[in-house]
Structures are given as structure tokens and as C-alpha cells.
Amino acid sequence: MGIEALLDMTSGVVPDRVATGSTTRGRCFADMARRAAGGAALLTATGARHVVYLGVQSEVFPVAVYAAAAASLPMTPLNYRLPDVDLAELIGRLDRPVVLADSEQRHRVPVGVPVLTTAEWFAHAAEAEPAGPPGNPSDVAVMLFTSGTTARPKGVLLRHDHLMAYVLGSAEFLAAGDDDCALVAVPPYHIAGIASVLSNVYAGRRVAYLADFTPRGWLETVHREGVTHALVVPTMLARVVRHLDGAPADVPGLRSLAYGGAKLSASVLQAALAAFPTTDFVNAYGLTETSSTIAVLGPEDHRAAFASDDPGVRRRLTSVGRPLPGVEVSIRGEHGREVGPEESGELWVRGPQVSGEYAGIGSVLDKDGWFPTRDVAWVDAAGYLFIDGRGDDTIVRGGENIAPAEIEAVLDRHPGIAEVAVVGIPDEEWGQRTVAVVVSSDGDIPDAEGLRAWSRERLRSSRTPDEFVFRPTLPYTPTGKLLRRQLVAELAARPTAS
Amino acid sequence: MTEPARLTTGARLRSQVCSTEVIVVRPPKGAVELTCGGAPMLALDAAQPGGTATPEAGLDTGTQLGKRYAIAGEDDFEVLVTKPGVGSLADGRTPLEIKAAKALPSSD
Numbered sequence: 035m036g037i038e039a040l041l042d043m044t045s046g047v048v049p050d051r052v053a054t055g056s057t058t059r060g061r062c063f064a065d066m067a068r069r070a071a072g073g074a075a076l077l078t079a080t081g082a083r084h085v086v087y088l089g090v091q092s093e094v095f096p097v098a099v100y101a102a103a104a105a106s107l108p109m110t111p112l113n114y115r116l117p118d119v120d121l122a123e124l125i126g127r128l129d130r131p132v133v134l135a136d137s138e139q140r141h142r143v144p145v146g147v148p149v150l151t152t153a154e155w156f157a158h159a160a161e162a163e164p165a166g167p168p169g170n171p172s173d174v175a176v177m178l179f180t181s182g183t184t185a186r187p188k189g190v191l192l193r194h195d196h197l198m199a200y201v202l203g204s205a206e207f208l209a210a211g212d213d214d215c216a217l218v219a220v221p222p223y224h225i226a227g228i229a230s231v232l233s234n235v236y237a238g239r240r241v242a243y244l245a246d247f248t249p250r251g252w253l254e255t256v257h258r259e260g261v262t263h264a265l266v267v268p269t270m271l272a273r274v275v276r277h278l279d280g281a282p283a284d285v286p287g288l289r290s291l292a293y294g295g296a297k298l299s300a301s302v303l304q305a306a307l308a309a310f311p312t313t314d315f316v317n318a319y320g321l322t323e324t325s326s327t328i329a330v331l332g333p334e335d336h337r338a339a340f341a342s343d344d345p346g347v348r349r350r351l352t353s354v355g356r357p358l359p360g361v362e363v364s365i366r367g368e369h370g371r372e373v374g375p376e377e378s379g380e381l382w383v384r385g386p387q388v389s390g391e392y393a394g395i396g397s398v399l400d401k402d403g404w405f406p407t408r409d410v411a412w413v414d415a416a417g418y419l420f421i422d423g424r425g426d427d428t429i430v431r432g433g434e435n436i437a438p439a440e441i442e443a444v445l446d447r448h449p450g451i452a453e454v455a456v457v458g459i460p461d462e463e464w465g466q467r468t469v470a471v472v473v474s475s476d477g478d479i480p481d482a483e484g485l486r487a488w489s490r491e492r493l494r495s496s497r498t499p500d501e502f503v504f505r506p507t508l509p510y511t512p513t514g515k516l517l518r519r520q521l522v523a524e525l526a527a528r529p530t531a532s
Numbered sequence: 533m534t535e536p537a538r539l540t541t542g543a544r545l546r547s548q549v550c551s552t553e554v555i556v557v558r559p560p561k562g563a564v565e566l567t568c569g570g571a572p573m574l575a576l577d578a579a580q581p582g583g584t585a586t587p588e589a590g591l592d593t594g595t596q597l598g599k600r601y602a603i604a605g606e607d608d609f610e611v612l613v614t615k616p617g618v619g620s621l622a623d624g625r626t627p628l629e630i631k632a633a634k635a636l637p638s639s640d
Contacts, residue, residue, distance in 0.1 A: 039544055039555060043614040047597065198542035202557040205640075206633050207598045207612055216640070226640065233640035263638055292639045318639035332637040359634060360558075386541060 036194035037175050038103040040201060040236045041067050047208060052240045054093035056259060057215075060240065065160070066097055073101030073159035080148055082132035084177075086125060087111040087152075087222055088143065089136035090245035094152045095222045096231040097159065098134055099176070103194070108174040110189075111222035113181075114139055115512055124179055124187065127393070170194075176228055177393060178322050181511055189393035190322045192228075199386035200325040201232045203360045210239035217261040219244040219252060219270060224513050226265055226295060226318075229326035239263065249277035256285045263290045265318075267514030268298040272453075275305040283309045294318035294327070296514045297421070297439065299446045299453070300352055307340060319354030319421060321407060325387040329363075329419050331355030346414065352443065353418040361385040363419060364404065365411055373412075378437070380425055381411035410437050427518055429458030431466050434496055438468075438518075441499060444492045445470060450480030453508050456499060457518055459526045469525055470499035473508055537575040539564060539609070544576040549585045550617030552595045560609035568595070569619025587619040591627065594618045601628040 041063070049064035077085055085102040087095065087109065095111070102109035112124060114136070122144045125131055132148045134155055143149045175194045179187040216234050218241055220226045234241050242259040244252055247270055255261065266274070271293050274283070291306075291313045298317070307315065314333035320326040331354055339350040357363050364372050367379040382404045390405035391397045399405050410422040422437040429436040438456040445454045453473040458466035470489075474480060482502040489498040503525065509517040537545045543556045549569035553576065566573045569587025574580060586592075595601070597616045603609055603623050610631065611621065621628040 036542065039542060043555065046615065195541050202541065202555070202612065204636055205638070207614065209598075209633075216638075230640045233638070237638070265640060290638055292637075294639065314637065316637045316639050327639045330637055330639050358636065 036103045036106075036170075036173065037197050037201075037232060038070065038100050039198075040232055041070060041100045044208065044235050044238050048238050051212065051238060053235070054096065054241050054243075056242070057240070061093060063235070063238070066100070066235075069097045069156065069159040070100035070104055071164035072162035073097055073155060074104035075162045075165040076150070076155060076159060077101055077105045077107060077132065078165065080132045080150075081130070082148065083107065083130040084128045084132070085109045086128065086131045086133040086135075088114055088121075088133055088139045089152050089222065090114065091218055091220075091222055091227065091243040092152070092245065093243070094134075094156045095227070096235065096241070097156060098152070099228065099231045100235075101159065103175055106170070106173055108177050108191075110177045110179070111227065112179070113221070113223045113512075114142075118142055127189065178223065178225060178228070180322060181513065181515055188395065190389065191391045191393055192322075192325055192389050193391075196325045196387050196389045197228075197232060199360070200229070200327075201236050203387065204327060204358055205233045205236050207236060208238040210234075210237040213260065214239045214263065215259055215261045216241050217244060217252070217255055217259065217264040218242070219247050219264070219266060220295070220513065224267075224295070225320070225322040225326045226267075230265065247273075249274045253277075253283060253285065256288055260287055261285075262287060263292070264288060265292040265294070267295040268293060268302065269296070269510050269514035271298060271306055272302045275302055275309060278305075278309050280305075281309070282311070285310070286312050288313050290314045290316060290333075292316040292318050294320065294354075296516065297423070297442075300443065301446055303351060307336070317354055319419070321409075323388070323390050323405060323407075324361075324383060324385075325389060327358065328361045328383055328385070328387070329354045329357045331418075335418075349420075350414070350418050353414070353420045356417050356419065357383075358385075361387070363413070365413060375413055375415045378410060378412040378422060381407045381409045381419075381421070383407060410439075427457075429456070429466050429468055431458065431461075431468060431496065432464045436468060436497055441468065441470065441489070441493060441497055444489060445472070445485065445499075448480065448485065448488050450474055450478045450484075452476075455508050455516055455518065455521055457522050457525065459522055461500075464500075467500040468497070469501045469503055471503045471505055471508065471521055471525070473505060479504070537566070537573055537578070539566060544614070545573040545611075546576050546578075546615075547571070547573055547617055547619050548580075549587045550594075550619040551615055552613065552617030552619055552621070553615035554595075554601075554611040554613050554621070557600060557610040557612050558608060564603070564609050565624045566611070567591075567622045567624060568617070570622075570625065571619075591620040591622060591625070592618060593620045593627075595621055596630070600631040600633065602631045604629045 045067035547568035
């Protein structure tokens with residue numbers, strides 16, 4: 035029995051509740067279940083061994099996820115923004131795929147690969163005769179490619195029992211009220227897009243979609259659809275805050291705003307807390323390999339930290355909270371030895387939702403089931419988890435390990451800085467030297483000397499950036515991950531450093 | 533004879549004596565004989581019919597939709613009621629208890 039059980043359970047109890055779309059014109063859970071069953075038969079009939087989803091967020095996506103599960107076929111949503119050549123390469127790695135593609139994307143599927151158009155498949159699914167044996171819980175339910183910001187994309191295998199352990203361990207069955215509505219603005223190929231399909235169906239919560247994010251469109255959708263719960267990646271929240279420009283968001287119906295997927299700058303969070311004064315904030319931390327969220331900083335944590343004068347409590351606003359029940363964390367330093375509170379090391383995690391398995395590579399769990407996240411992290415005495423960024427991003431300058439996050443956090447507090455990224459570029463003398471790439475706030479361009487002095491007052495001298503570079507923007511993926519590799523390449527390719 | 537259903541995470545079971553259905557949230561570490569109304573629970577897709585049995589006296593207080601049930605004093609085994617009924621859930625003949633819901637904030 036796999037993740038399709040979630041839809042079966044909810045549609046069995048509240049068949050007529052609206053599952054997707056608007057309250058007046060949306061589709062109910064019974065409709066979703068009917069299409070998932072019929073859609074499974076259509077997928078089975080193609081003889082394919084793998085389902086690819088190439089399209090934007092819509093009511094079709096959850097039906098596709100549950101249909102693939104019911105047909106015992108792994109589902110891989112792909113990034114429709116990838117260039118054709120990359121798309122073809124990823125599709126080429128899959129075993130006998132069938133592609134469900136939006137009509138705008140259909141022509142991009144390589145010749146010879148069977149394609150069904152999402153709208154047509156969705157329509158036919160309502161009439162197709164359901165069929166197909168139940169799946170095996172150890173089968174792969176979802177395979178997601180990592181975003182490839184640091185290396186070639188890897189296919190993460192999430193089996194039914196990982197995803198079920200996550201949903202059953204982190205959400206409550208039918209916890210949503212009739213007036214609840216979640217706004218999904220993350221794309222289908224992001225782990226949060228998968229998690230929202232599972233959690234919201236299990237909770238019985240109506241979902242509205244925003245396929246192309248703009249700050250104005252997001253705020254309008256929150257108003258129009260009566261959205262009570264939303265999840266955003268940090269770049270989205272930063273754009274909403276900038277769009278509001280100090281004005282209140284004026285969305286009293288929005289009860290919960292979750293953010294995650296990358297680090298949110300403290301200044302954006304402060305502005306967001308002010309713009310959404312009646313909304314509960316939730317910081318969710320997780321990885322694709324861990325079936326999404328493994329730690330949350332909840333609304334009470336946010337309020338307590340925001341109101342506290344104790345710096346040890348206040349800094350928890352920059353933490354990712356505490357691990358979910360069922361998830362164990364361990365911070366390991368040199369030679370894999372576990373370190374104590376306040377000491378930084380690599381974050382390892384363990385639990386039934388943790389996959390740690392890649393297509394063509396296998397499991398990277400150790401013999402006791404621990405997964406190395408490659409994130410640099412530490413915990414405080416109360417167990418709050420702080421993430422200092424990817425281990426791959428660590429700068430080694432003159433033999434000293436420097437986490438960019440530490441320097442970025444200091445510079446982020448400078449009033450003249452809107453965004454900042456600190457990277458290491460090759461240096462003959464130091465091995466690497468630190469470069470702070472700065473986007474200045476409007477109308478207030480800081481000078482490099484002033485920033486150097488600001489840093490020197492707050493950081494030890496070896497961590498004061500060797501160089502400041504100003505840019506109009508920083509490069510991000512559409513899901514908010516900073517493209518550090520691109521920054522490093524651009525900086526290293528300059529004719530001579532100034 | 534009744535084939536005991538496997539109690540793995542995500543496994544779904546049904547009662548032989550009433551409309552109760554459950555899903556396993558957390559598998560047991562040791563041996564558990566999951567019963568409803570005094571009769572062993574079956575896999576949801578098991579071939580045998582629900583039968584005409586009625587819940588035994590003392591095991592007939594019913595199940596509540598959406599509640600989690602566990603063995604008193606132990607925290608490894610947990611099932612969730614996805615359809616309610618009139619039988620009581622038990623480990624053998626020892627009734628399970630309702631667990632308080634964890635109030636985790638929604639992050640999806």
C-alpha cells in the first residue's frame with residue numbers, strides 16, 4: 035500500500051469537499067480519486083516504466099502523482115525551465131518513460147519518447163476504467179533530480195514508505211477545516227511541491243495554485259482564493275516584501291506562512307513579520323533526500339525569539355527550529371566524532387522518512403542508517419538547529435575553514451546592503467580568498483572601505499572579506515537557491531582583480 | 533483461519549466485526565496482535581469477507597475517526613482510524629488508548 039492510500043482515505047470520508055481550485059468552481063476529492071484511478075489505467079496502458087511530469091503547477095499535478103502511485107510507476111517531475119539539451123539528458127536516464135507534458139512543453143520531449151498532453155490525459159482519466167494491482171510500499175514512488183547547483187543532477191529515490199512516514203509523522207488526518215486553503219507556488223519538481231500534494235490531501239485541505247510567481251499575483255491569489263496557508267521559498271518572500279515596500283500585506287485570512295528551501299536573510303524576515311502581523315510564521319528545513327521537512331521553527335518559537343532581549347533566544351529567529359518527532363540529528367566534527375552544543379560540524383540525520391538513496395549510485399546511509407546532509411550545522415543547548423550552509427561552499431583560506439553564512443549574516447545587517455553572497459575564489463597566496471558580492475539597497479550605495487570597517491568590527495580579521503564586489507542582482511535558481519558556482523566562475527574569470 | 537495482517541508503516545487494515553479501518557502510522561518493535569471487537573484485523577484488500585460477527589462485550593466501545601491509537605505506556609506502535617466503527621481496537625484483548633495529537637505547525 036503506497037501514497038495513493040492518502041487520497042483514498044480522504045475521499046472516503048469527505049468526498050464532496052473541494053480539493054483543488056476555487057470554492058465555487060473547484061474539483062472535489064471524489065473527483066480527484068476518480069481521475070487518479072482512471073489516469074493510472076491510462077498510464078499502465080502505455081507500457082511505460084516511469085512517468086515524467088513536464089508542466090506547471092495545476093490541479094492536474096496531484097492527480098498525476100496519485101495516478102502514478104496507483105499504477106506502481108515512479109513519478110519524476112522535471113524542471114520545465116531547463117534547456118532542451120539538459121531535459122533530453124535527464125529523460126534519457128529513465129527506464130521507458132512516458133511524459134505527461136503541458137501543451138506548451140510537448141514539442142520539447144525528445145523524439146521517440148511517448149507523450150500525453152496533461153489536459154487531455156486529465157479529461158480522459160475521468161472516464162477510463164480503473165485497473166491495476168496495488169503497489170509495493172518499498173517501490174520508488176517519486177524520483178526527483180537535485181537542482182545541480184553544485185554538481186551534475188542526481189536522481190533522489192523516495193520510496194512509498196519514506197513519504198508515508200513523513201506524512202503520517204508530521205501531519206494530522208483531516209486536520210483542515212472546510213474554509214482552509216493552501217496556496218502552492220513552488221513548482222512540481224521541488225520536493226515541497228511533492229510534499230504539498232501529500233500533506234494537503236491527507237489534511238483534507240483545498241489547494242490553490244500559482245504557476246508563475248509574481249509578488250502582486252501571489253498577494254492577489256491569497257485574497258481571491260481565501261488562502262489560509264502558504265509556503266514560499268526565501269526569494270519569493272523577499273520579492274513580496276520589496277513589492278510591499280513597508281506597507282502592510284493586508285491579508286488577515288492568511289493564518290500560516292511557511293518558508294524554506296534556502297536561507298532567508300534576517301532583514302527580510304523582520305520586514306515580513308511586520309508586513310504580516312497576524313500571520314503565524316513557520317521555517318521548514320529539509321532536503322529532497324529526507325522527504326522534505328525534518329526540522330521546523332514554529333510560530334511560538336518565532337514570537338518568543340522576536341520578543342526576547344536574550345541574544346541566545348533572539349538568535350533562534352535564524353535557526354531552523356527543532357527536529358520533527360521521529361527524526362534524529364547528530365553533528366559530527368573531525369573524524370566523524372559527534373560534537374556538543376555550539377560546536378559546528380556536518381549534519382547527519384536518521385529516521386524512517388530519510389531516503390539517502392540515488393539512482394545509479396545506491397544508498398549513502400552509513401551502516402546505522404545515518405545520512406550525511408553535507409550541510410554545516412550546530413545546535414544550541416535547547417536543541418535548536420542552525421544551518422551554516424553547504425559544506426561544499428566552505429571557504430578554506432590560509433588553512434582556516436570559513437562558513438560563508440557567518441560573514442553573510444554580519445553583512446546582511448548593514449543598512450546599505452540588500453543582498454549579499456560570500457564566496458571563495460582561487461588565490462595563489464591563501465589558497466582561496468573571500469569575496470563579498472553585494473547588492474546595495476536602493477539609493478544608498480555603500481563604499482567598500484565602510485563595509486570593510488563594518489566587517490572588521492564584528493568578525494575576526496581572517497574572516498573580513500578580502501574584496502567587495504558590487505552587482506545589481508545575485509543569480510538564483512527559480513526555487514531560490516543561490517548559484518554560488520556561477521558567481522565563483524564569473525569572479526574567477528575576471529581579467530585581474532581590482 | 534485468519535492470516536494476520538502485516539503491521540508496516542502505511543499498511544491498511546479493516547475490522548471483521550464493524551466498519552473500522554486503520555492505517556499503521558508506526559510499526560511495532562515487538563509482537564502485536566491487532567484486533568477489533570475481539571477479532572484479528574485483516575488487510576484492507578484481504579479476500580475473506582467481513583463476516584457477521586459482532587464485537588465482544590467489553591470490546592465494543594467503538595473507534596473514532598482521525599484518532600491515533602497506541603498501547604498504553606508504550607510509544608512505538610501507533611495506528612490511525614480512517615473509518616470509524618463500533619468495535620474497540622486492542623492488542624489481543626488489551627484495549628488500545630487514544631493518543632493526544634501532536635500539534636506540529638503545517639509546513640507544506
